[in-house]
Amino acid sequence: MARTLLAARGIRKEFPGTVALDNVSFELIEGEIHALMGENGAGKSTFLKIVTGALQPDAGEIQLAGRSVRLHSPVDARRMGVAIVHQELSLFPDISVMENILVGQAPTRAGFMRRRQMQEICERYLARFHVSFSPSELVKNLSVSQQQIVEIVKALVTDASVYIFDEPTSALSVEDASRLFDVLRELKSQGKGIIYVSHKFDEIFQLTDRITVLRDGALIGTVQTSRTSADDVIRMMVGRSIERIYPDKGNPEDQILLRVQNLNAGSKCRNVSFELRKGEILGVFGLVGSGRTEIMRAMTGVDPRTSGDIVLDGRPVRIHAVQDAIRHGVYYLTEDRKEQGLFLKMSIRDNVAVTHLDRLAKRGLLQRVRARELAEQVIRDLRVKAKDDEQLVGSLSGGNQQKVMIGKWVSRQPRVLILDEPTRGIDVGAKAEIHQLLRKLANEGIGIIVISSELPEIVGLSDRVLVVHNGTVAGVLSGSDMNDEIIMEYASGLHKEIAVG
Amino acid sequence: STNGNSSSTSSSQSGGSSSAFQGSPNETYYMVTFLSGIEYWKGCFAGMEAAAKDLGVKAVFTGAPQYDINQEVTTMQQVIAKHPAGILVTSINAQAMTPVINQAIAAGIPVISFDSDAPQSKRYAYLGTSNVEAGQKAADYLGQALGGHGQVAVITTPGELNLDQRVQGFKEEMAAKYPGIQVVAVQNGNSDQIKTAQVTSALLQTYPHLAGIFCTEADEGTGAATAVQEAGKTGQVKIVSFDTDKATLNAIKSGEITATVAQGTWNMGFWGLMDLFAIRHNLARPVANWQQSGVDPVPPEVDTGVTIVTKSNVNAYLQQ
Amino acid sequence: MQPTDTAPANIQNERESWLRKVTRIRELTIVLVIIVLCIILSFLSSSFLSVDNIVTTILSIVMTAIVSVGMTVALVSGGFDLSVGSVMSMAGVVTGSLALNGMNVWLAAVFGLLASLCSGLITGLFIGKVKINPFIMTLGMQGVVQGVAYVVTQGAPLSVTGVPKSFLYLGQGNLLGIPVLIWILAVVVVVSDFIMRRAVVARKVYYIGSNEAAAYLSGIRVSKVKVWIYIFTALLAGIAGILTLSRFSVAAPTAGQGMELQAIAACIIGGASLTGGEGTVLGALLGSVLVGIVNDALVLLNVSVYWQSLVTGFVLIAAVTLDVLTHRKKTS
Amino acid sequence: MQPTDTAPANIQNERESWLRKVTRIRELTIVLVIIVLCIILSFLSSSFLSVDNIVTTILSIVMTAIVSVGMTVALVSGGFDLSVGSVMSMAGVVTGSLALNGMNVWLAAVFGLLASLCSGLITGLFIGKVKINPFIMTLGMQGVVQGVAYVVTQGAPLSVTGVPKSFLYLGQGNLLGIPVLIWILAVVVVVSDFIMRRAVVARKVYYIGSNEAAAYLSGIRVSKVKVWIYIFTALLAGIAGILTLSRFSVAAPTAGQGMELQAIAACIIGGASLTGGEGTVLGALLGSVLVGIVNDALVLLNVSVYWQSLVTGFVLIAAVTLDVLTHRKKTS
Numbered sequence A: 001m002a003r004t005l006l007a008a009r010g011i012r013k014e015f016p017g018t019v020a021l022d023n024v025s026f027e028l029i030e031g032e033i034h035a036l037m038g039e040n041g042a043g044k045s046t047f048l049k050i051v052t053g054a055l056q057p058d059a060g061e062i063q064l065a066g067r068s069v070r071l072h073s074p075v076d077a078r079r080m081g082v083a084i085v086h087q088e089l090s091l092f093p094d095i096s097v098m099e100n101i102l103v104g105q106a107p108t109r110a111g112f113m114r115r116r117q118m119q120e121i122c123e124r125y126l127a128r129f130h131v132s133f134s135p136s137e138l139v140k141n142l143s144v145s146q147q148q149i150v151e152i153v154k155a156l157v158t159d160a161s162v163y164i165f166d167e168p169t170s171a172l173s174v175e176d177a178s179r180l181f182d183v184l185r186e187l188k189s190q191g192k193g194i195i196y197v198s199h200k201f202d203e204i205f206q207l208t209d210r211i212t213v214l215r216d217g218a219l220i221g222t223v224q225t226s227r228t229s230a231d232d233v234i235r236m237m238v239g240r241s242i243e244r245i246y247p248d249k250g251n252p253e254d255q256i257l258l259r260v261q262n263l264n265a266g267s268k269c270r271n272v273s274f275e276l277r278k279g280e281i282l283g284v285f286g287l288v289g290s291g292r293t294e295i296m297r298a299m300t301g302v303d304p305r306t307s308g309d310i311v312l313d314g315r316p317v318r319i320h321a322v323q324d325a326i327r328h329g330v331y332y333l334t335e336d337r338k339e340q341g342l343f344l345k346m347s348i349r350d351n352v353a354v355t356h357l358d359r360l361a362k363r364g365l366l367q368r369v370r371a372r373e374l375a376e377q378v379i380r381d382l383r384v385k386a387k388d389d390e391q392l393v394g395s396l397s398g399g400n401q402q403k404v405m406i407g408k409w410v411s412r413q414p415r416v417l418i419l420d421e422p423t424r425g426i427d428v429g430a431k432a433e434i435h436q437l438l439r440k441l442a443n444e445g446i447g448i449i450v451i452s453s454e455l456p457e458i459v460g461l462s463d464r465v466l467v468v469h470n471g472t473v474a475g476v477l478s479g480s481d482m483n484d485e486i487i488m489e490y491a492s493g494l495h496k497e498i499a500v501g
Numbered sequence B: 001s002t003n004g005n006s007s008s009t010s011s012s013q014s015g016g017s018s019s020a021f022q023g024s025p026n027e028t029y030y031m032v033t034f035l036s037g038i039e040y041w042k043g044c045f046a047g048m049e050a051a052a053k054d055l056g057v058k059a060v061f062t063g064a065p066q067y068d069i070n071q072e073v074t075t076m077q078q079v080i081a082k083h084p085a086g087i088l089v090t091s092i093n094a095q096a097m098t099p100v101i102n103q104a105i106a107a108g109i110p111v112i113s114f115d116s117d118a119p120q121s122k123r124y125a126y127l128g129t130s131n132v133e134a135g136q137k138a139a140d141y142l143g144q145a146l147g148g149h150g151q152v153a154v155i156t157t158p159g160e161l162n163l164d165q166r167v168q169g170f171k172e173e174m175a176a177k178y179p180g181i182q183v184v185a186v187q188n189g190n191s192d193q194i195k196t197a198q199v200t201s202a203l204l205q206t207y208p209h210l211a212g213i214f215c216t217e218a219d220e221g222t223g224a225a226t227a228v229q230e231a232g233k234t235g236q237v238k239i240v241s242f243d244t245d246k247a248t249l250n251a252i253k254s255g256e257i258t259a260t261v262a263q264g265t266w267n268m269g270f271w272g273l274m275d276l277f278a279i280r281h282n283l284a285r286p287v288a289n290w291q292q293s294g295v296d297p298v299p300p301e302v303d304t305g306v307t308i309v310t311k312s313n314v315n316a317y318l319q320q
Numbered sequence C, D: 001m002q003p004t005d006t007a008p009a010n011i012q013n014e015r016e017s018w019l020r021k022v023t024r025i026r027e028l029t030i031v032l033v034i035i036v037l038c039i040i041l042s043f044l045s046s047s048f049l050s051v052d053n054i055v056t057t058i059l060s061i062v063m064t065a066i067v068s069v070g071m072t073v074a075l076v077s078g079g080f081d082l083s084v085g086s087v088m089s090m091a092g093v094v095t096g097s098l099a100l101n102g103m104n105v106w107l108a109a110v111f112g113l114l115a116s117l118c119s120g121l122i123t124g125l126f127i128g129k130v131k132i133n134p135f136i137m138t139l140g141m142q143g144v145v146q147g148v149a150y151v152v153t154q155g156a157p158l159s160v161t162g163v164p165k166s167f168l169y170l171g172q173g174n175l176l177g178i179p180v181l182i183w184i185l186a187v188v189v190v191v192s193d194f195i196m197r198r199a200v201v202a203r204k205v206y207y208i209g210s211n212e213a214a215a216y217l218s219g220i221r222v223s224k225v226k227v228w229i230y231i232f233t234a235l236l237a238g239i240a241g242i243l244t245l246s247r248f249s250v251a252a253p254t255a256g257q258g259m260e261l262q263a264i265a266a267c268i269i270g271g272a273s274l275t276g277g278e279g280t281v282l283g284a285l286l287g288s289v290l291v292g293i294v295n296d297a298l299v300l301l302n303v304s305v306y307w308q309s310l311v312t313g314f315v316l317i318a319a320v321t322l323d324v325l326t327h328r329k330k331t332s
């Protein structure tokens, strides 16, 4: 019988107004990868924060290596061999990658860091993920996915017995994810225990040994992965089964809604041209760092561009700043919700109202009743799990934060909606709902661009796929060409074709 | 032989000009101060400029903007680095300024001290009024004006040496000569009207029978006057202020301030430069070879006097 | 050891109308501190609760409070304004010297305000458009604006005589038995408080202070709003300067020195934070009142000048500690 | 209109050793500004490049620079220390009064440093453990510590006479023809710079300033480190105070007034930011040097005292604007 590395019994955690965890028990044994699943707001992150000492439970017991412990702070957990990758990126933007990775465990001599040695350690781990940045790069200069890799490596360099990953792949490409899985299997073979949180079912079934499901803070049960199916797990999670994750394809009109010509903005956006039809969902796929985000930011005026024309509904428009794009009904949802998307210290109402300020004003004053109605509508439409519209966004679970961000834009009737990784960290149920919502909007004649690193999502949702490679359009695929292999071929630059105009 | 020696020096230095008291336009004398932005020095510098004009030399005003020892020492050193013809300096702190003053003397630059002295230094002379004495004069005036009875308060900025000395003189004189007068409070006006008005109002609340206020600084004087006026007690509370800026003089004229203490600032500047010039050109020779024999060529301590300005003589100052 | 304040997990999530409740309660602590202090002082000094003394104390904080209102806006946006004190003195000096040169004093006051607005505009443009750090920019402007005041006056306080009574009425008059200055303060506070709570343009300031990048991506013209913020701050400082002139009939180039720190302190005591996104006009007023009472008490209790700064510092720390301990409010 | 400064996409991602390159280049701008200024000044004033004047200028910034080094650490952590100026005067005053009362001056200096450390400890505990806002806490401590200096001296500067030559040598002596003070500054800068770049304990400060919540989650004892930060800042301020005493033989309760703003300005000119995570010791030194040169130039060029603050403010803004424009560096 394998040793129990980590056990939790009867954990309870209450936040004012919410019971985040109620009588949750959990066990992790040597050499297993144990999935923790549940809807957004089910309490997964809260549970992990408790077993790593970042939060104190109201009741319950935690055992590490068979001994009952009280964790007063993250330091305690770390010292007892528990390493964690948090869901919300917790990196140090102003500091180099290597110091981020080796925070608290840099090799030293007489209290001074040994930079050469640090560099070697980091390079060794980073090499496994084939990254293109150097360990001395500042983290704030990395893209979100690159940051996520740094975050993962940060946990991997720790010599621990329990490794915890809270949605580590939400911003990773498939390749990077599979590289991560190799590492995890290696750790497993060394007898380490791994807790793994994800909303991606394929990963769960590919990787894990057991699955524990939480719903509304309560433990639903633990099952052997090999003896269960996705449907069963979904039923455990949401209490019902979800028929389909992807909606029917639409039938975009022939009318071209948006045409981008010769867009140039730095090395990550070169000579980009494409078009979007009315009622169409255009998927944008590319490898990490291929420049998808840069292209969309340059297009919507967030970042300066050197050249490029944008034609909207047949008329050329001048977009030099975000406000111009917004005025023309072209909205961009950032992939970095924490840093650039949300006002974490403000309420849901305020977060929704920000995109509607012009409409909510009457004689310069904010109409609070209308702002509340609007926020409540978003909460209802996107099924945000929140107490009310005055709850601070920072206290929502990760997935629910994402919903608020989508809601604040969708509620403002876009003409073109650009979503950068919109379903990152969103549970199956909610994902299906968001997909339905996007399709519904498209059917109303809106043009939608979805950037996603999840190939199945791209294939399942899009009418056409724009593949980006190294800052240029590698191709636009539709119909039967829209399958995993061909898309990946284009994305890796194997099919260097002239960009489709 | 000594006679001939010194006369030759004299003739060679004043050679070419019609009079001994005629310098050259590129001969520059500096006035070095602390809190250089305040109005007080303007009186001193006006005197220096008047002398400079008469002598045909250049006078430059400079100093440390803040009340900061380091700043004044640095400014002094920078001025020394320019090798001027002479320096008139007022010392923020006697001890701290002594080495730099000596440094200037060693570099052959004559130094005269004014307003605030550095007595241990090798400066040739000090022109000014002791601040203690000025405080005493203020006490005498207020003591008599109040008929030797009543409560008075002092408003000052603590930590500034010259102001502290005024307070000291005031309190000592009151204690010694006017036993019927009680100094009930010493408060901080921070050289600021708003702050002084606040403090004064509170004083008037605390001491309803307060009969007099002594302010050691001009902005404090006008601030106190406003507060007294706001309390409807103008005239009832006698204010003795310091210095002779326009605002204070106007307030004296209108009766909001009873009197102010005028120091001989103009004289400090005028005679200070005269001293410097005389030393520079070796015009004052009480003994032959005074340099070697250690005899001071100019009067070492000059009292520039204190005048109490009241309604009766304020017009003379207003016309300046 | 507790989780750090910026950790989202710390944020408390309570029942209905949480936000408004805590906002109220937060300001309540200072109100309570003020009340307790008043009770203690009324025992220690019989004149403390006299009408005269109360009026006097309020009068003494009018300028700080007006400037603090402007400062609140800068702080909420995540900024800072160290130039308010010098803008105050410059506004007074410009008005005063124009009036002394024969201009109608009201017209002169308009020019004084224009000069303040100018300074605010420059500050705002550099901070908003060129993206200079607000600390260093406003420190620089402090020097420049103070310099203007010095150059205009050549260091001497201007004694402004012979101006119309109507102008002096602002700073010296009474209305219904209460000094006009206090009425002006009341109007400034009520209007600004209303604007900061309800006006859309003011909400933008909160958004910017809360997350500048998100505000930009949400379509708020961050740079433009910032320009307006510093114009507003300078405007209020200018008003304070002109009122000071009217009150004292003297425009001193040194007036307003140190005002910036007092104002920031008042705002922070009142719940604003240097990291932005937080702060109310009411809080700024209460903070000013607290400071005013402490200053008043020092004189009433005849605390030696040498002990005063010690006592003030101590009270400041104690008040804020109390506030933090009762609310475990987020600081950073 | 350009994207806001916090938008990550603004940042260029270049080849290897990017970090070190930019760091160097960033400080290089100030170095260049300094060089250009020196060249201009040497044409305008013949005495500018004289050995005397150079030594004087460096001497004038020794205290600011030492204090700035401490301030850098506070700023990097996302904090602030407004009490440095008063700690400086208190350290001098405590040392001076003990020495005047017959204690050996070196022992007295140890007590002076202990007093500084005490003040730093209190500040640190309140900021780190009670989580009081650093601005308000250090403003309060400024009052308290200044108060101690006033109470000890009763306002009058202490003239310290008859102390051993060895003590005065620190502030007045020469070593190899260069004032000992300059040697001390050099040692402080070199050692601190090395520590801040390489020592593990100092790196924790950068972690905290960069992302405090993450630092906590990574097992850094944030509160404890903060306590040490303010102790360090106070220590350097204390050293500056004792050196001031040794230099002038005077311990004034007003010494160090305004030092806090000068030091913060120097740090920010040198690239530190008020939001934490950025800043180097070298930058702080260069910032101090720049300010020192400007002050020197004002006297050398006979700039009217009434124009001085205008010119200083202008140069400050110009230098930082130049820096921002050349690097489009992030401010906020």
Ligand SMILES: Nc1ncnc2c1ncn2[C@@H]1O[C@H](COP(=O)(O)OP(=O)(O)OP(=O)(O)O)[C@@H](O)[C@H]1O
Residues within 6 Å of the ligand: A015, A016, A018, A019, A020, A038, A039, A040, A041, A042, A043, A044, A045, A046, A047, A087, A385, A395, A396, A397, A398, A399, A400, A425, A427, C008, C009, C010, C011, C012, C013
């Ligand atoms: N600091 C907090 N204050 C109030 N409520 C909180 C706080 N932290 C979490 N919650 C609430 O606790 C519940 C559980 O949140 P948790 O973050 O654990 O969800 P999760 O399962 O990780 O969801 P996701 O899949 O979206 O990441 C949510 O309803 C959330 O709103």
Ligand SMILES: Nc1ncnc2c1ncn2[C@@H]1O[C@H](COP(=O)(O)OP(=O)(O)OP(=O)(O)O)[C@@H](O)[C@H]1O
Residues within 6 Å of the ligand: A140, A141, A142, A143, A144, A145, A146, A171, A268, A286, A287, A288, A289, A290, A291, A292, A293, A294, A295, A335, A453, D007, D008, D009, D010, D011, D012, D013
């Ligand atoms: N804020 C930033 N500052 C500097 N460089 C950046 C920044 N964000 C991204 N980059 C760089 O630009 C490249 C492209 O990043 P981008 O985010 O556009 O890629 P992407 O295709 O959207 O991939 P993903 O979103 O999966 O990271 C990355 O290699 C990254 O190094």
Ligand SMILES: [Mg+2]
Residues within 6 Å of the ligand: A044, A045, A046, A087, A166, A397, A398, A399
């Ligand atoms: Mg979660």
Ligand SMILES: [Mg+2]
Residues within 6 Å of the ligand: A143, A292, A293, A294, A335, A420
């Ligand atoms: Mg991207």
